[in-house]
Amino acid sequence: MTWHSLADEPLWYKDAVIYELPIKSFFDSNGDGIGDLPGLIEKLDYVHSLGVTCLWLLPFFPSPLRDDGYDIADYRAVHPSYGSVDDFQKLVNAAHERGLRVLIELVLNHTSDQHAWFQRAQRAPATSPDRDFYVWSDSDQKYPDARIAFVDTESSNWAWDPLAQAYYWHRFFHHQPDLNYDNPAVIQEMLGVMDFWLEMGVDGFRLDAVPYLVEREGTTCENLPETHAVLKAIRRHIDRRWPNRLLLAEANQPPEEVRAYFGEADECHMAYHFPVMPRLFLALHLEERDPIVEAIANTPAIPDTCQWALFLRNHDELTLEMVSDYERDYMYLAFGALPQARLNVGIRRRLAPLMNNSRRRIELLMSVLLSFPGTPIIYYGDEIGMGDDLQLGDRNGIRTPMHWTGDRNAGFSRAEPSQLYSPVITDPVFGCQAVNVEAEEREPASLLHWMRNMIRLRRLFKVFGRGGIEFLNPANRKILAYVRRHQADVVLCVANLSRSVQPVELDLTAFAGWVPVEMLGYTEFPPITRAPYFLAVGPYGFYWFELQHPA
């Protein structure tokens, strides 16, 4: 029996566990070397078996693929390599049948220079409505305070267009011209695009690069009030026509700036918490909790219906923009020792290589991800401990084919290896013969089974997605301890950030008389008294305790 019908729950995203994947990397059903929608449908049972509740699909639209699909040439179609709109509809239906929601990308800020809108704008008269879809200038000196995102490849945010005989604004790559959100027709077009996909049943959009929608002289062109006005208009449209659908903001900004993207619960439902992620890695390397505690302490409160999105790794580099200069230098030394691992302002590595393939350290970070306030996002392949390939350019080394088996092409495709969109990982430690789904399915103690259990355990307790957090302050700074509370549920989490066993005394006097029950094994620990509560935590160990009130 399956009772998988998607509940009519407006706050579903608070209880969600999101699985991020690029369609091209997941499974190739037709043997052309590129993953596709029918392939993903074939593997949906695997995704469902992980216990995750929502898919986040990276861009799958027609595109010249000069920025891995974030350069969109047509918002209302599917890239032919991945399938068709009909295939996408089948995917949404199949996902919903399994109780999985579907989140897709909406790149609001820019299009590809191959998009019909841009090609029309290039040829249109200077003051025409068609030209007005993008941001043009006779000079490349406007908006000088705007920073350049991809410093490794771009020297200016302006590019000269010989056809238009004008400069166009691009906040990212020069082949990605920014749309002009001062033009109401652009907003109308984008709302139409959203309706197109919402009509097919998608459950929400990840709004890419939202801080940069509008430009104004004398500003950094980030987080402007006019940008927020655009997002509010989008939210009004969603609320009016599409209840229970989600807007997730990608705003790589400090939390106090990101806070504005929630508005008064009238902009985005969710936004990424960028500073937490690098500080988790930092704290683990420093073997002390302060970087994590500070990151959360500096996080502003958000409206009750809003939620942070948390992640350890994703399809981009481990960005270090949101840490101090000192912390960035430390992180490069600690995790980016190989020069080729560095990209832009970050480190382009997957989770397992960053952790030197230490199972205990991976589990520790995952336990924090799954128990911190917010909705966790798991990047495809991290559930089996996949590695990366630093020989591949840009961020392609962390977007390699999924390892299904130890066979040819990692079981990802029947194509000739030379035809694959990307080589599979073959090194002795992380190669597909060492790390793959088939082997981990058969190995009871594998990371894959561990992940499944942990995800399912998290889902049993709404406190993880909805509760508040209070940090404890034990003298041993190698111990991270916090209490999560939601209604009657109280959970105590204790993590040892160091490589050696650690003693800790916790002040739990507020819970005197309560009984901690270790959540994985459902083991009762001694009752809490007014005395300090003593625990010994193994190397990189962690506990989740359900605090049971004396009945």
Place this chain on the structure above:
Amino acid sequence: MASTGLSSSTPPDVAPAKGAAVVVGIASHDDEATIGTVARHVSEGLYPHRSAGCIVIADGGSTDRTLQRAYEAVAGACAVVTAPYERSAFEPLRSPYHGLPGRAAAIRAVLRTARDRDAKACAFVDARVTSLAPEWLPRLIEPVFDHGYDYVSPYYVRHPHEGAITKSIIYPMFRALYGLRIRQPAAGEFGCSTRLIPHLLDQGFWDGEEAETGIDLWLASAAAAGGFRVCEAVLGCRTHASRAETPDLSTTFAQVVGALFADLEARAETWQRVRGSMAVPAFGLPPAGGMSPPPVDAESMLDAFRLGFRALRDVWAWIVLPRVILELKRLAEAPAEQFRLDDDLWAQIVYDFALAYRARSMPREHLLGALTPLYLGWLAAFVMGTSGWNQKDIDDRVEQLCVAFETKKPYLISGWRWPERFRA
């Protein structure tokens, strides 16, 4: 609700459009032989509420005179409407079911009618219950009206050796899961409040493949897990005219126990937070007089257990711990007079099978089939160990078993969260 399927001689629906205080659903399909008596007794039982009562015949497209018989029996004493429902399509590979085809759809049709008419209370009975007496109705309805209960679960009086699947697994496990001592949670009739109706209709189980056989239990678990006020109504004996050939024990066992195991999966978030259990009040008294014992052959059940051990030991080893296999081996070799299946062991076996059901360690029908000989072993021990006991002693014995299921519940929770087979 439109009236359909009536012959020309049947009077049209007589019902207030809104505001029926009580809605009683009678589920039927080709039940002309029994529905007249059932409808008349329902009508008589509704006497205090007749003016605002409404009988809903949930009919799955009867081709005989079922509807006409029902209307004639009520004879205008209270309002009657028809709520047609779709019978489930024939599935050649599905296990035979001797109950009402499309039973879940029939119950849903009645609940929807009750909701649409703003009924304050709703009851549901089957047109084939030959022992239904007028006093069943007040017992199912008055706890809702007079005492504010939301779900009224029937308690049928049975001989101590009847209803053994319920005694051995359903009641102890349901009680351990949801903390309510509902003794027959998979019973066929029920009463419910206006508050509970939308909650039941919102459940995700109505269209599932096993809804036909699981619905009775799932209604009770929905009420219990939802925190609604639950009580029991003592209804006396239940006898019914079977709609089809009664399936074999293994099929019935798989249907009933499978429904409970499936429920675990759907409500893990709830039952893992419940500790202990509490009694629920029971309204009504059991009828006087003894009951004739059913034919029970403990020796043949023991043989089935021993045969099961020889044939299924390797299958059981996939599901239960090695020390359980060794204990079963000892039991299989024990003479009948020394055959005792310890309550803790039985609770652990049932929990292990529930965990294996969830983990899909093997096809679920095979898994439930493999549990049947173990159940027969339990039943043999129970029959032999309680021979000649009175009802009070039997109740105490079942209570002891229930306590074992409650005490072992942490084992179920830990196995659920960290399955044994994933031991690192």
